[in-house]
Amino acid sequence: MGFEVQRVHQLSNEIKRVCKQVQRNPEDITVLAAVKYATLDQANTLISAGIKVIGENKVQDAQKRFPHLLPCERHFIGSLQTNKVKAAVKLFQMIESVDRVELAEAIEQECEKLNKRMPVLIEVNVAKDAQKHGVQPSETFEFVREIAKFWHLQIRGLMTIVPYFENPEDARGYFRMMKSLFELCRRQFKGFEILSMGMSHDFTVAIEEGSTEVRIGRYFFE
DSSP: OOHHHHHHHHHHHHHHHHHHHTTOOGGGOEEEEEOTTOOHHHHHHHHHTTOOEEEESOHHHHHHHGGGSOSOEEEEOSOOOGGGHHHHHHHOSEEEEEOSHHHHHHHHHHHHHHTOOEEEEEEBOTTOOTTSOSBOGGGHHHHHHHHTTOTTEEEEEEEOOOOOOSSGGGGHHHHHHHHHHHHHHHHHSTTOOEEEOOOTTTHHHHHHTTOSEEEESHHHHO
């Protein structure tokens, strides 16, 4: 059994362990494999081992890799420039990083041409980090209300990347804030089901605080 396959099984067991502790169903947790630094063979190995969702950070990388990728759900997880939207809406089944009205408008226009509805997540800059993209927490609800007018966008939930902490416990407050924002939006907008937060080093804390999708990259390859 290859290293990546072992890690997929280990991750599954770890998610089951955490979910048992907090009385959640592990089937409710989606694992997205972030393959930014993976080879095509490594990405296909993960899919063969049971990973169902692959995340790409760059449109140009997806254009090269996707023709050779095994069947899976394909999500865009990077910062999307408007000049890449036309290609992105053809390549991906979800765009997880909508953070400005200009981008939402561009996705709407391209999807209208294709008669396609694009599931999206709203990226929230929960830590108000100047180095990160995303809507400010205090502006999230109004932002969702603003772009909900675009019929070809199907807003499925929220996403965030919290700061890196040596001790994952230090991220718990940010995860709780995201969960509160998610519940606020879910009460008002239909289709809100996904709260994407937690990465290789802090996914257990994120799951404890309500994450429904974790982005795992380094865990699989180191």
